[in-house]
Amino acid sequence: MIYIVTNRVLYDLCLFILFIEGIPMKFPIKLFIAFLLLHLTQTAFATQRIAVAAGSFQMGCSQGDTQCATDEGKAGGVSVNVPVFFIDRNEVTVSEYKKCITAGQCERPKDHQRNKYCNLDAEGRNNHPINCVDWKDALAYCKWTGGRLPLEAEWEKAARAGTNRAYPWGNNVSCKQAILDDGVTQGSVKDEPDGCGEDRTWPIHSRAANALGLFDMHGNVGEWMGNWYSKDALVRYAKGDLQGATKGQQRVVRGGSWDENIPNLRSSFRNVKPPVSGDSVYGSIGFRCVADR
Numbered sequence: 001m002i003y004i005v006t007n008r009v010l011y012d013l014c015l016f017i018l019f020i021e022g023i024p025m026k027f028p029i030k031l032f033i034a035f036l037l038l039h040l041t042q043t044a045f046a047t048q049r050i051a052v053a054a055g056s057f058q059m060g061c062s063q064g065d066t067q068c069a070t071d072e073g074k075a076g077g078v079s080v081n082v083p084v085f086f087i088d089r090n091e092v093t094v095s096e097y098k099k100c101i102t103a104g105q106c107e108r109p110k111d112h113q114r115n116k117y118c119n120l121d122a123e124g125r126n127n128h129p130i131n132c133v134d135w136k137d138a139l140a141y142c143k144w145t146g147g148r149l150p151l152e153a154e155w156e157k158a159a160r161a162g163t164n165r166a167y168p169w170g171n172n173v174s175c176k177q178a179i180l181d182d183g184v185t186q187g188s189v190k191d192e193p194d195g196c197g198e199d200r201t202w203p204i205h206s207r208a209a210n211a212l213g214l215f216d217m218h219g220n221v222g223e224w225m226g227n228w229y230s231k232d233a234l235v236r237y238a239k240g241d242l243q244g245a246t247k248g249q250q251r252v253v254r255g256g257s258w259d260e261n262i263p264n265l266r267s268s269f270r271n272v273k274p275p276v277s278g279d280s281v282y283g284s285i286g287f288r289c290v291a292d293r
Contacts, residue, residue, distance in 0.1 A: 049086040049147075049291060050213050056081045057157045058164055060234050060268050065166045072268045073234040077164070080153050080237045087150065087158050088288035090204045091129035091216050091223065094119050097141060098126075105144040109133040110281055117283030119201060127203040129221045129286040135251050135275035138224045142289035149226035150290045151242045152233065152270075155254050159218065159267050161211040166266045167218060168210050173265050178207055178219030179258045180265055195258035201286075202258070218255055218265045221286030225252040229272040251275045257284035 059080040060073030068075070097120070100106035110132040112122035118132035119125040135149075142148050150158075160168060167173045175185040175196035187197020195201065201220055209215045227233065228248030236244045250272040256265035263269065273285065 048089040049289075050089055051084060051086050052082070052154070052158050052212065054082065054084040057160060057162075059153055059156050059237060062164055062166045062266070062268055064171070065266065065268070067166075067263045067266065068268060069270070071231045071233070071270055077268070078234055078238040080157075080234075080242075081240065082153050082157050082242065085150075085154050086147075086291045086293065087154070087214065088147075088290070089209075089214055091221055091286050091288050092138075092141060093127055093204060094122075094130050095126040097130040097133075100141050100144050103144065106140050107137055109137050110277070115281045115283060117200060118281065125201070125203075128201045129204060129216070131201060131221050131284065131286045132277075132282050133224075133286065134277050134282070135224050135273075138287035139226075142287070145289055145291075147289035147291040149224055149287065152225045152227045152244070152252050152254065153237045153242050154290055155217075155223065155225060156267060158212060158214055159210070159255065161214070161217075163211075163267075166268075168267065173218065173262055176207075178256075178265055179216070180219045180256060181259055181261050183261065198258075200258065216255075218267070219260075220258055221255075222253040222257040222260070222271055222284055223255050224285060224287040225254055227252045229270070233270075249274065253285055259284050 056079050058077035060077040061068035061075050063076045097106060101108055109120060110118050111120040112118050115132065119128045119130060120132065139149055165171055169177050173180065174182050179196055179202045181194045182196070183193050185193055185196045189197060189199040192199045205215050207216065210217055227243065228245040229250045229252050230245040230248060233244045253271040253273050256269065264271065273282065
């Protein structure tokens with residue numbers, strides 16, 4: 001089930017509302033009001049969200065995966081039930097995040113002037129995922145769009161897209177499927193395999209979507225989760241507590257990124273970072289949002 005709302009749909013809807021209200025206006029005035037209504041509503045629909053049906057899936061260490069850490073649970077995973085939710089089709093882009101800054105609802109993260117790996121204000125990167133964001137910055141953006149950050153179980157269910165292998169396309173990954181450091185692929189930066197040879201992120205949609213229609217669930221940037229990290233989280237999730245630990249020192253990051261190697265892109269891999277970067281630069285971390293309806 002896919003919910004996609006376009007600007008054209010909103011525009012036609014606005015005109016229809018004006019028509020049924022019988023507002024006696026000449027067409028140019030109606031056109032102006034329609035676009036005004038469109039402007040007021042387009043923020044909530046700027047990102048396409050895809051519905052993920054309620055139900056159980058096997059979360060954690062994939063069957064036959066020999067690279068699992070102990071916090072990924074037992075081989076074959078554990079059954080976790082997840083209610084229906086709606087997840088962003090894409091990682092949040094620089095241009096999308098900038099709208100939140102302009103609206104006064106988001107703070108500026110570290111930018112390209114601060115570090116060359118940060119995408120904000122980097123030439124030609126408006127369609128790249130926003131990165132170098134602290135956890136609270138990601139949360140603020142999601143709230144602005146009427147959503148929240150994904151729970152870890154929600155993210156993994158969406159990333160697996162019905163599969164039970166280490167990666168949704170099989171038991172290995174390369175630059176054909178995702179933006180990562182595969183240790184092999186060369187590009188415009190000499191002797192640099194990070195980012196499939198580009199030593200940076202790539203634009204969204206640079207690789208094929210998964211079976212649910214979601215892009216970059218693996219690679220490009222790692223994604224902030226709503227959960228605090230705890231080693232035994234999967235035990236809690238299997239019992240129905242998808243929120244997990246109520247406090248901690250590190251937040252979970254999922255999906256792997258442009259400067260991480262092959263094992264870090266496995267569907268079950270759990271990365272962690274302090275929610276506040278401080279003097280560090282989170283050039284490999286971005287996010288996407290989810291909503292309950």
